[in-house]
Amino acid sequence: MAGVHESKVDEAIEMGMQVVKEYTADDDRLMTLSVGPQHPGSGHFRFTIKLDGDYIVYCDPDPGYVHRGEEKMCEYRNFIQNIPHLERPVIHDSANITYSYSLAVEQLVGIEVPRRGQFIRALTSELDRQVYTLYWLAIYGIFLGHSTMFMWPTADRELFIDLLDSLTGARVTHAFNIPGGVRNDVPEGFKEKTLRHIAYYEKRLKEYEDIFYNNPLLRQRTEGVGLLTKEDAIKLGVTGSVLRASGVPFDVRKSEPYDIYNEIDFKVQYMRTGDSFARAYVPFLDMKESCNIMRQLLDKMPESGEVRAKLQPNPKGPAGETYRRVESGRGALGYYIVSDGTPRPYRVKISVGSFRNILALPHLLVGSKLADMPSIYWALNYWPVEADR
Amino acid sequence: MASYPQEFRFGNFIASIIWLVFWVLLIVTLVALPLIFIILFYVPLPLANGEVLTPYLFLSMVVDPTRTLPILQFFMQTDLFKIAVFPGFTYAALIAAVTIFVERKFLAKMQLRIGPLYAGKIEGIFQLLADGLKLVSKEIIVPSGADKPIFWAAPIAFVATAAAVTALIPVAPGWVVADLDVGIVAVFAILGFFPLIALLFSWASNSKYPFIGGLRALHQLIAFEIPFILSALSAVLLAGTLNLSGIAEAQQPYWFVLFLPISAFVFYISSLAEVERVPFDLPEAESEIVAGWLTETSGMIYGLIQLGTYIKLYALSAIFVVLFLGGWSGPQIFPQELGPPGEKTPLEQMLTLEGIYNPGTANAIFWFTLKTFGVIMLMLLPRGISPRIRIDILLHTGWYKLIVLSFINIFIALALVYGGVFGPEGILTSG
Numbered sequence: 001m002a003g004v005h006e007s008k009v010d011e012a013i014e015m016g017m018q019v020v021k022e023y024t025a026d027d028d029r030l031m032t033l034s035v036g037p038q039h040p041g042s043g044h045f046r047f048t049i050k051l052d053g054d055y056i057v058y059c060d061p062d063p064g065y066v067h068r069g070e071e072k073m074c075e076y077r078n079f080i081q082n083i084p085h086l087e088r089p090v091i092h093d094s095a096n097i098t099y100s101y102s103l104a105v106e107q108l109v110g111i112e113v114p115r116r117g118q119f120i121r122a123l124t125s126e127l128d129r130q131v132y133t134l135y136w137l138a139i140y141g142i143f144l145g146h147s148t149m150f151m152w153p154t155a156d157r158e159l160f161i162d163l164l165d166s167l168t169g170a171r172v173t174h175a176f177n178i179p180g181g182v183r184n185d186v187p188e189g190f191k192e193k194t195l196r197h198i199a200y201y202e203k204r205l206k207e208y209e210d211i212f213y214n215n216p217l218l219r220q221r222t223e224g225v226g227l228l229t230k231e232d233a234i235k236l237g238v239t240g241s242v243l244r245a246s247g248v249p250f251d252v253r254k255s256e257p258y259d260i261y262n263e264i265d266f267k268v269q270y271m272r273t274g275d276s277f278a279r280a281y282v283p284f285l286d287m288k289e290s291c292n293i294m295r296q297l298l299d300k301m302p303e304s305g306e307v308r309a310k311l312q313p314n315p316k317g318p319a320g321e322t323y324r325r326v327e328s329g330r331g332a333l334g335y336y337i338v339s340d341g342t343p344r345p346y347r348v349k350i351s352v353g354s355f356r357n358i359l360a361l362p363h364l365l366v367g368s369k370l371a372d373m374p375s376i377y378w379a380l381n382y383w384p385v386e387a388d389r
Numbered sequence: 390m391a392s393y394p395q396e397f398r399f400g401n402f403i404a405s406i407i408w409l410v411f412w413v414l415l416i417v418t419l420v421a422l423p424l425i426f427i428i429l430f431y432v433p434l435p436l437a438n439g440e441v442l443t444p445y446l447f448l449s450m451v452v453d454p455t456r457t458l459p460i461l462q463f464f465m466q467t468d469l470f471k472i473a474v475f476p477g478f479t480y481a482a483l484i485a486a487v488t489i490f491v492e493r494k495f496l497a498k499m500q501l502r503i504g505p506l507y508a509g510k511i512e513g514i515f516q517l518l519a520d521g522l523k524l525v526s527k528e529i530i531v532p533s534g535a536d537k538p539i540f541w542a543a544p545i546a547f548v549a550t551a552a553a554v555t556a557l558i559p560v561a562p563g564w565v566v567a568d569l570d571v572g573i574v575a576v577f578a579i580l581g582f583f584p585l586i587a588l589l590f591s592w593a594s595n596s597k598y599p600f601i602g603g604l605r606a607l608h609q610l611i612a613f614e615i616p617f618i619l620s621a622l623s624a625v626l627l628a629g630t631l632n633l634s635g636i637a638e639a640q641q642p643y644w645f646v647l648f649l650p651i652s653a654f655v656f657y658i659s660s661l662a663e664v665e666r667v668p669f670d671l672p673e674a675e676s677e678i679v680a681g682w683l684t685e686t687s688g689m690i691y692g693l694i695q696l697g698t699y700i701k702l703y704a705l706s707a708i709f710v711v712l713f714l715g716g717w718s719g720p721q722i723f724p725q726e727l728g729p730p731g732e733k734t735p736l737e738q739m740l741t742l743e744g745i746y747n748p749g750t751a752n753a754i755f756w757f758t759l760k761t762f763g764v765i766m767l768m769l770l771p772r773g774i775s776p777r778i779r780i781d782i783l784l785h786t787g788w789y790k791l792i793v794l795s796f797i798n799i800f801i802a803l804a805l806v807y808g809g810v811f812g813p814e815g816i817l818t819s820g
Binding site (some may be wrong): 031033040041144145150151152 | 598677781
């Protein structure tokens with residue numbers, strides 16, 4: 001990421017600007033392509049693009065194919081019953097999506113989580129960050145035609161899925177973080193097993209870097225592609241790795257530390273170039289840093305103690321509203337809960353990172369080449385199911 | 390609703406089989422046999438070792454081993470055998486089949502997977518058979534608005550064109566279907582059909598993604614044609630002939646790859662682009678344009694195009710071996726005679742292939758196949774380690790970098806010829 005990389009970015013800015021100026025969207029020579037929802041490179045998502053030759057001149061994202069009404073469903077269940085269905089939008093990162101809900105409910109009800117419970121919660125959050133990011137990286141690999149990068153992360157995901165399985169009893173949807181703490185204490189020998197897995201995993205991360213990130217063909221394809229400047233990133237309201245790739249060192253764990261994150265020593269990983277390569281590399285750096293965080297969590301965790309605060313069977317808070325957010329695999333993930341004093345929430349609004357990031361898609365795709373479409377789209381760290389909720 | 394007999398009776402099942410056998414026997418005796426006799430009456434039969442090769446004689450080889458070898462010998466001299474079996478289609482298709490299986494296992498090992506496992510007990514060895522059966526049994530869907538004649542003809546033309554390249558490859562001295570004096574030119578002439586077929590098929594599909602894929606295939610194949618020809622040209626300069634057998638013979642002691650490493654590299658890269666393999670698989674780039682120009686293929690149409698692609702892979706690897714790796718040359722490892730010396734019983738004669746076995750040819754075939762497989766493995770390797778390249782980078786590579794590189798090696802080849810190392814009366818010229 002030295003000078004060579006940045007000079008390429010400058011070149012691409014010039015080229016990209018030129019293209020956007022030259023074309024308008026209404027022209028007979030354009031070809032309209034509907035990408036998705038059955039396109040292998042789209043996921044549960046559709047966007048319409050218009051092509052002039054190999055250049056994309058128009059893009060219209062059309063999410064909503066997997067809308068399940070999660071927010072409305074919350075209004076018919078009490079605060080505890082909401083946990084299992086709230087993790088459905090992003091099952092690979094279910095610890096984080098229930099984490100911020102639990103934080104919001106705790107603030108509303110007014111309870112304090114025991115210290116050991118806070119550590120276990122942060123640990124599941126970091127484990128799920130790994131699971132999600134590995135899955136994301138696998139798909140990024142196959143989107144760029146690198147089949148080995150699809151197979152390796154999907155295999156190494158098992159390391160963490162195995163740990164989460166022994167901790168929570170479920171491979172992906174844990175329903176483990178609940179208001180008041182976590183459901184259970186860690187099993188015997190969990191710390192040693194986790195340290196062993198992390199040690200192996202860090203060796204593997206070096207191999208990922210060799211085969212994927214340092215591959216000259218990948219560098220050629222992603223460097224200087226889909227540039228998002230710092231100003232645009234802030235203006236469009238992107239979050240998570242996309243924002244950090246554009247040079248904004250924003251991480252909820254650092255800027256608004258929740259639970260015990262202010263006791264953990266870690267760096268916010270960010271890059272300045274804001275191209276597709278940076279957006280692909282920042283999650284990788286996050287995974288590396290997350291290994292650090294997990295080691296510290298395991299070291300500093302109290303040897304014994306409660307893991308869950310006692311709650312009423314049907315907890316309810318005073319009438320009022322609350323907002324809490326955490327740093328998920330895709331960026332800031334917040335819950336805005338309005339309560340009218342009954343055991344059921346009056347309104348729940350989930351603010352997800354995916355939906356914020358997809359707003360940058362038309363901005364980035366217009367002026368780029370068709371071949372760059374998958375690399376730009378998936379580097380936005382977008383999870384269609386989460387965005388549709 | 391699946392249609393299955395509501396009341397299944399085993400007796401009915403047996404009766405239906407007997408009924409079937411009855412009808413087959415009836416039709417064979419009343420229609421098929423008379424037809425065969427009528428045809429045999431009019432068609433002049435070939436002579437095998439002075440005897441008229443009647444169906445009876447042909448069938449007698451099943452029971453009398455002494456007759457088998459002469460008949461086999463006779464068949465091996467015919468052109469049909471060369472075209473259909475040995476250096477021709479069957480050999481190429483067999484290598485293609487082995488390639489597909491080896492590729493799957495090889496790639497799986499690179500990616501920490503197992504690969505095919507269940508079909509055929511031992512390491513999924515019948516996976517290809519299962520896939521073939523699946524493709525044959527699938528319905529072929531022709532898109533509405535497709536140009537039907539071209540849609541049906543293009544896959545067959547694809548396989549036929551790929552097989553036509555294999556006809557020019559000398560596998561062993563004398564074992565080549567068409568030993569043309571302009572062999573290498575003919576190879577490129579045939580390869581020139583592929584962009585045409587890809588574009589025709591994509592246009593005939595009447596769909597957007599195939600069309601983009603077809604245009605990409607056209608750009609890619611044309612961009613790499615020139616470095617492809619130029620890199621082969623330097624080998625031609627050193628050998629002093631366009632005949633592929635001649636080129637292979639010219640490098641008996643010293644392989645051309647020793648003098649033309651840059652050409653060999655350019656040829657390898659261009660072959661990868663020619664067979665549309667990773668990293669040059671952008672005509673079929675899945676995440677961008679679904680399946681490229683193969684998007685509308687289904688069933689055996691897809692199977693035929695895949696078969697054609699793998700035959701093409703074999704053909705290009707074989708040409709690489711002929712041009713740069715000395716063709717069939719290699720140390721003699723086969724014995725002069727199979728089995729113990731001395732008089733043999735008819736059965737022993739058959740087992741040791743007396744009259745057919747030729748140590749020189751067997752050796753040539755062995756080394757040629759081994760080298761070709763080595764090159765094929767080299768072509769499979771990038772699939773495990775490389776992402777897809779982008780079209781503008783690809784065209785830049787094809788039109789600028791590779792052409793310049795192949796010109797450098799042409800000058801080296803010219804220097805070798807004018808310096809008296811190769812060419813007429815050269816120091817290293819063989820023969």
